[in-house]
Amino acid sequence: MRRVQVGVITTYDLVDKFVEDAARRLARELVARGCVIITGGDGGLMRVIAEEVSKLNGVCVGILSVELEELSYSHPLRHPYNTVEIRSGMTYTARSSIVVRSSDSIVMLAGG
Structure with missing residues (x-):
């Protein structure tokens, strides 16, 4: 079954x-709901989220910028902490x- 990507x-x-x-x-x-989390893969809150997902053995995909x-x-x-890194x-x-295009749903938290 396909997992929801957030x-x-x-x-x-x-x-x-x-x-x-x-x-x-x-x-x-x-993670408790079985979602795959997608972020920009950077530091700050993206790091916090990926670290928490990693602790719980969830899946966090980081879409890395060229920088x-x-x-x-x-x-x-x-x-x-990203489970998967995609070099964009x-x-x-x-x-x-x-x-955005890879997500079924988007959550915006503290800017972005």
Whole structure:
């Protein structure tokens, strides 16, 4: 059976603790419902979401922009928590179209 794919559009900036907690709760709920989560694969809240999904053995797909593709995991905008990384070859803005078009539903959290 095909799993529901939920795109989470959010920020790579640092956010308040209550926003980070909301992102973790969202990730837990989506994993509990068997969803595949799709993000831009960056740092910030995208990292928080991917890390939470990873802890729960869920699936998080990161659509990487060309700017991220060659960065090491030690860089603040890169992280090892995506289950799947897709190197889009596109800019930050353009790769968002892949997130949107690949998702059955979209959640926007704290910008994006």
